[in-house]
Amino acid sequence: MSALTIAVPSKGRLQEQTLAFFADCGLAISQDGGKRGYVARMAGQAEVEVRLLSAGDITAALRDGDVHVGVTGEDLLRELGPAFERIVMVKPLGFGRADLVVAAPAAWLDVTTMADLDEVSAAMRARTGKRLRVATKYLKQTHAFLDGRGVDDYRIVESLGATEGAPAAGVADVIVDITTTGQTLAANHLKTLTDGLILKSQAQLAASRAATWAPAAKATFAAILNQIEAREQGRSLKLVRAAVGAASPEALSQLVARIGGRLASESEPGLIAFYCPVERAPDASAAAAALGAGPVGVFGSDYVFERVGTLSARFVEAITPH
Amino acid sequence: MIDAAQRLRDAAGALATTWIDPPVLQPAGLYLELAGEDIRARAFMLAGDDDAALCLRPDMTAPAVREALKRNDWSAPFGLAYDGLVFRRQNIQAQDIQAQNIQAQNIQVLGDSAKESEFRQIGAEVFAPLTDIAAREADIAIAALDACRAVGVQPRMRLGDVAVFEAVVHACALPEPWTRRLKRAFSRPGGLATVLREAAAPPAPEESILGEALAALPDERAEAVVEELLADARIVLVGGRTVAEIAARLREKGRAMHAPRAEAAALALIAEATAIEAAPGAALAQLREIAARPSAKNPAALLAALDRASARWDAVRRADAPDATFSAGFGRGLAYYDGFVFELEAPQLGARASLGGGGRYDGLLQSITSSQNNRPPAAWGAAGFAMRPARVAEAAR
Numbered sequence: 001m002s003a004l005t006i007a008v009p010s011k012g013r014l015q016e017q018t019l020a021f022f023a024d025c026g027l028a029i030s031q032d033g034g035k036r037g038y039v040a041r042m043a044g045q046a047e048v049e050v051r052l053l054s055a056g057d058i059t060a061a062l063r064d065g066d067v068h069v070g071v072t073g074e075d076l077l078r079e080l081g082p083a084f085e086r087i088v089m090v091k092p093l094g095f096g097r098a099d100l101v102v103a104a105p106a107a108w109l110d111v112t113t114m115a116d117l118d119e120v121s122a123a124m125r126a127r128t129g130k131r132l133r134v135a136t137k138y139l140k141q142t143h144a145f146l147d148g149r150g151v152d153d154y155r156i157v158e159s160l161g162a163t164e165g166a167p168a169a170g171v172a173d174v175i176v177d178i179t180t181t182g183q184t185l186a187a188n189h190l191k192t193l194t195d196g197l198i199l200k201s202q203a204q205l206a207a208s209r210a211a212t213w214a215p216a217a218k219a220t221f222a223a224i225l226n227q228i229e230a231r232e233q234g235r236s237l238k239l240v241r242a243a244v245g246a247a248s249p250e251a252l253s254q255l256v257a258r259i260g261g262r263l264a265s266e267s268e269p270g271l272i273a274f275y276c277p278v279e280r281a282p283d284a285s286a287a288a289a290a291l292g293a294g295p296v297g298v299f300g301s302d303y304v305f306e307r308v309g310t311l312s313a314r315f316v317e318a319i320t321p322h
Numbered sequence: 323m324i325d326a327a328q329r330l331r332d333a334a335g336a337l338a339t340t341w342i343d344p345p346v347l348q349p350a351g352l353y354l355e356l357a358g359e360d361i362r363a364r365a366f367m368l369a370g371d372d373d374a375a376l377c378l379r380p381d382m383t384a385p386a387v388r389e390a391l392k393r394n395d396w397s398a399p400f401g402l403a404y405d406g407l408v409f410r411r412q413n414i415q416a417q418d419i420q421a422q423n424i425q426a427q428n429i430q431v432l433g434d435s436a437k438e439s440e441f442r443q444i445g446a447e448v449f450a451p452l453t454d455i456a457a458r459e460a461d462i463a464i465a466a467l468d469a470c471r472a473v474g475v476q477p478r479m480r481l482g483d484v485a486v487f488e489a490v491v492h493a494c495a496l497p498e499p500w501t502r503r504l505k506r507a508f509s510r511p512g513g514l515a516t517v518l519r520e521a522a523a524p525p526a527p528e529e530s531i532l533g534e535a536l537a538a539l540p541d542e543r544a545e546a547v548v549e550e551l552l553a554d555a556r557i558v559l560v561g562g563r564t565v566a567e568i569a570a571r572l573r574e575k576g577r578a579m580h581a582p583r584a585e586a587a588a589l590a591l592i593a594e595a596t597a598i599e600a601a602p603g604a605a606l607a608q609l610r611e612i613a614a615r616p617s618a619k620n621p622a623a624l625l626a627a628l629d630r631a632s633a634r635w636d637a638v639r640r641a642d643a644p645d646a647t648f649s650a651g652f653g654r655g656l657a658y659y660d661g662f663v664f665e666l667e668a669p670q671l672g673a674r675a676s677l678g679g680g681g682r683y684d685g686l687l688q689s690i691t692s693s694q695n696n697r698p699p700a701a702w703g704a705a706g707f708a709m710r711p712a713r714v715a716e717a718a719r
Binding site for chain 2 (some may be wrong): 104105106107108109110115119120122123124128129130131132133139143145146150152153154155156167168170172174188189190214245
């Protein structure tokens with residue numbers, strides 16, 4: 001077996017974005033030539049086996065420790081309930097964004113908040129003896145959220161297919177589901193409640209505490225995280241190089257500190273080089289020139305590696321039993 | 323050796339006319355409707371379509387009521403006795419309890435001190451007209467108590483009365499939704515303290531211009547306005563409510579914008595009344611004193627409930643009940659008790675170690691029938707006890 005198994009989504013937009021993310025980090029994933037369609041390799045990582053699974057299966061594999069690492073939605077991970085403790089969410093990936101929300105019929109003009117829903121559910125139960133029906137596939141998060149808002153008189157109707165159609169089909173009154181633009185909800189004559197946001201979800205790079213983490217697996221994943229972090233830093237930092245010229249070195253150091261930059265290794269007598277946030281690069285450069293330094297050049301970096309990566313350090317800390 | 327189970331069976335048999343053996347598998351929907359979604363974490367739910375889903379019975383009371391409803395003869399009181407296994411998840415409950423602060427309220431959560439996921443229960447449920455049932459409450463508690471004493475166990479008896487609690491809340495005449503929310507929060511550990519806290523600092527009433535405008539119209543006009551609004555916005559009405567209900571509640575919201583807040587003194591009174599836990603005579607006297615305060619605006623029902631609780635305690639005391647306390651904040655899990663409740667505890671087995679208990683549940687009798695064809699007469703009530711023979715035997719050693 002390979003030292004480290006990573007599961008990535010096998011289809012859809014989530015797969016595209018995941019593959020694009022790793023490729024951008026220099027960790028391109030390529031399918032194994034034909035023999036098994038659902039296993040792939042990662043560029044530069046001989047010890048890594050990549051498995052292509054559905055997001056739901058990835059969540060289960062992380063829970064069971066069948067893979068070390070996976071990319072899946074936070075909404076699915078949190079639905080693991082108590083088993084969520086086995087998951088370390090190492091890095092939010094910034095895509096696959098969706099909100100888990102409570103949505104009620106748009107025609108319920110009197111219902112805009114969870115407090116309204118609570119009152120309406122109590123009235124329904126008092127009148128009919130039946131509880132408000134909530135269609136969802138997110139049983140645990142729905143229960144926890146409604147419980148926390150004091151809503152009692154409801155029943156969950158487990159939905160496996162198109163949840164948003166449940167009220168129109170007459171099998172539920174309200175729903176708890178994922179939405180991105182709200183268009184699907186509106187098309188089904190539903191609206192979100194103003195305080196009905198349960199979770200702002202996105203894709204997560206997650207590690208499984210249930211997997212067996214041999215030292216080699218830990219080291220391999222730490223190296224991958226360092227590379228991901230270095231790429232991210234590379235994108236967000238510019239390298240500014242300038243001849244010190246007539247500028248006072250102290251004034252230049254103060255400038256670097258002020259803009260949140262750091263001196264880079266290229267600094268040498270008569271020459272200053274520092275990293276600064278992308279958005280500060282133009283005015284930092286202009287300020288350096290105004291102090292008498294120059295010419296000032298601004299350079300992009302593909303990667304900026306730290307001596308110790310914070311991401312990998314956090315992962316090692318989280319995955320190591322105490 | 324004296325057999326605890328046999329003594330409990332004798333006690334149950336003496337109260338009952340029939341022994342029943344209800345199915346181990348019960349409809350999950352029954353418990354979901356009765357106890358809410360919390361039950362999913364407590365009971366062993368079996369996979370299946372929602373309507374047909376089953377669970378292992380987490381108690382015997384609801385199944386016994388279902389057995390009672392198979393009868394056609396409601397001409398005279400009757401009792402059903404049982405001796406069988408019940409099934410409850412223990413690990414998740416423990417987490418629930420830790421997650422919530424239960425110190426403010428002494429709710430006895432189902433089997434909270436138990437480690438077993440399955441255990442034997444022996445008990446009896448008595449069904450009688452409301453005119454008779456109150457007189458049977460003390461008998462039921464005494465029967466359970468005597469069975470324990472017959473094997474040399476002297477349990478601590480904790481008494482409560484959900485009707486007294488509800489009367490305390492009603493006496494305070496709080497604006498809605500607080501009366502309703504307090505009543506619902508009662509059977510949930512820590513729930514009472516949470517709702518009292520929220521009532522003390524409620525959010526400002528939501529502005530509803532539409533509601534305010536509709537409140538000035540006659541009913542059918544208000545409804546027509548809502549109809550028109552929905553039609554103009556091309557919104558189709560989905561979900562189980564009518565336009566009339568939506569319009570009515572919009573009007574309510576319009577009026578509620580000018581509704582008073584819950585008085586701090588009334589909330590303090592409820593907190594104080596539910597915190598009382600003392601020997602029954604003393605506790606009931608303290609509650610009477612509270613009923614006389616100005617914040618208790620409608621004390622009549624509370625005084626009547628306290629009279630019933632006092633009469634019941636007098637009957638229990640005649641049976642030489644030893645170590646007993648009463649608290650208006652004491653309830654048992656599975657929110658279907660609505661009157662007298664009791665718990666027998668064996669301190670030698672650990673703090674709050676329950677041997678069993680029981681109480682009165684008229685509402686359950688009526689609410690289960692609403693989904694079946696067989697109905698008991700409306701003026702019937704029910705009460706019973708369920709004991710754990712293994713615990714009683716353990717306490718006897």
